[in-house]
Amino acid sequence: MKWQGKSRRKATGGRLKMARKKRRSELGREPHLPMIGEQRHKKVRIQGGHQQMKVLSTNRVNVTDPATQQTKQVEIRDVLDNPANPHYVRRNILTKGAIIDTEMGKAKITSRPGQDGCINAVLLKDNA
Numbered sequence: 001m002k003w004q005g006k007s008r009r010k011a012t013g014g015r016l017k018m019a020r021k022k023r024r025s026e027l028g029r030e031p032h033l034p035m036i037g038e039q040r041h042k043k044v045r046i047q048g049g050h051q052q053m054k055v056l057s058t059n060r061v062n063v064t065d066p067a068t069q070q071t072k073q074v075e076i077r078d079v080l081d082n083p084a085n086p087h088y089v090r091r092n093i094l095t096k097g098a099i100i101d102t103e104m105g106k107a108k109i110t111s112r113p114g115q116d117g118c119i120n121a122v123l124l125k126d127n128a
Helices: none
Strands: 040-045 049-059 060-065 070-081 101-102 106-109 120-122
Touching: 060 101, 060 106
Parallel strands: 060 120
Antiparallel strands: 040 049, 060 070, 070 101, 101 106, 106 120
16 A cells, blocks of 8 residues: 655655654555456545545547537547556556547547546547
């Protein structure tokens, strides 16, 4: 598990005296990297007992056309570009900001698939 609490060292390298121990609420998780494939989701308990849906893999995306303001659910063909990590293109990993090829044309992912539980995208203008 990843601990996301305050460091025990100062910026200068000196030690800080901790006022308390680690807390379970400060633990983080390994990131889920959603891929193109058969639809799979995971339900995760988060702080406050709430639930969060994480996309593990999907082949569908909600694409909005900015010209007509209409949204359609279409199939994802391929990942064309991913500014988060160039190796994600090769592995077909879907993250926010990734450029994907769909049935309607090129689209940019606007949602966070590992956080939102769905994938939303906006159609890029060079298709129109």
